[in-house]
Amino acid sequence: MEKRAVFPHRVLPYVLLAPQIAVTLVFFVWPASQALYQSLLRQDAFGLSTRFVGLENFAGLFGDRDYLHAVTVTAIFSAAVTALALGSALVLAVMADRVVRGSRVYRTLLVWPYAVAPAVAGVLWLFLFNPTIGLVSFALRQVGYRWNHLLNGHEAMLLVVLAAAWKQVSYNFIFFLAGLAGVGRAVLEAAALDGAGPARRFVSIVFPLLSPTMFFLVVVNIVYAFFETFGIVHAVTGGGPARATEILVYKVFKDGFVGLDLGRSAAQSVILMAIVIGLTVVQFRYVERKVHY
Template sequence: MEKRVVFRNPVLPYLLLAPQLIVTLVFFIWPAFQALKQSVLLEDPFGLRSRFVWLENFEYLFANAQYLDSLSITAVFSVSVAALALSVALYLAVQADRVVKAAAVYKTLLIWPYAVAPAVAGILWLLMFNPTLGILAYALRSLGYDWNHQVNGDQAMVLVVVAAAWKQISYNFLFFLAGMQAIPRSLIEAAAIDGAGPARRFWTIVFPLLTPTTFFLLVINIVYAFFDTFGIIHAVTQGGPAGATNILVYKVFNDGFIGLDLGGSAAQSVILMAIVIGLTVIQFRFIERKVHY
């Protein structure tokens, strides 16, 4: 898609693009290039000299039990977040879609968690599950279940998953509801006349027609769980206990910024970059978009 009418000017377009491109070059492309370079170098302990080591940093990474753990933890974490956030949101959206007039009211009441920062969402749930003063930890204890996410890795994982999913429900709800409201009423009415009840109509008509929305949201939720949940992990568990919630983005921060392992951290960055590129390609290739480029 191109414009038929264009302006001609030898310098103006470059000037207009300059701010965006300078920021991109200085703060995005140059650092990414540095990360690529660093990932194939090994620096001596004093940071004075570095030598080219081919893919040694990567080999080391994939032989490292901690890194492999972190990979599987990230997989468990992001699949759980996406599954929980999507199913709760879909369930609520189905209900809201049924009460046509009141749907807008429920929408207002359900969308605001989107505005809560992930780290703050983590703090909210941390307060409720705090082993000493948390109200839900207390409730669990009085039911005979001992909750202490500071020592129990599985419980820590549940806590961060719930906090991350809580924040994402509003976003999913909004898109599911919009998707459902776009389904022609006549289809649903025809099915109702043929004697299909609400559950049957959902599974045979609404759910299949929602597939594009669901797929789009799935990708968005996975991206969210991979990259935007750093704040939750940092605020709630710091990757612990004993690495039980050490997701990839937290590990790359921890190894590089706290542990100062430059080569290893850069190699992790490169792997993360590959993951983002993969997810972006999926997003643009398989999801119907209105952007043409």
């Protein structure tokens, strides 16, 4: 779509675009190109000399057990967060869509965790599960289970998944509610007259009609789990114990700022960029087509 009526100026549009373009070039395009460039170089241990090594950094990464471990951890983490956050949000949204009385109150009370910062959410869950003073770990002790996520990698993973999913539920809830509002009442009433009960209506009508929302949310949740959960991992486990919760973004941070291995860190950045670009393309192709039935 294009405007028919436009202004005939030659210079003004560039002036208007200048701030956005300047920020984009200086803080986005330049650093990204630096990452690309550095991913092809290697520095010696003292940072005195740099030489061109081609794709050696990438080859090194894929031969590195720690990196492959981080890939596995990220896959498990994002699958678990996506499944948990989507599943519980869908149940709550279907319920909130059903009720007549009190629906506004329910909605308000389920929406606000969106506003809690990931790092803060992490600290709240850390407090609940603190091995010595946490309420939940205390309750688990009463039934005979000794929770200690500082020693047990599986428990640490479970804790970051819980914190990450908890924060994301309200986002998914809002989008499922919007999707449910778009399901026509007439269709549901017709199905009810034909004798379809609530469960049958959900499986045969509501869920298929929600599939565009579902697909969109899967992509958004994967992006969230990959990139926005850094604060949770950093605050709750610091990637530990023994790298059990070291997701890719955390590893880039650690290798770049703590390990100071620039070539390796840049190569990791480039791989992450490729992942974001892939996910963005998937998301936008979907938005253009709008899978409808």
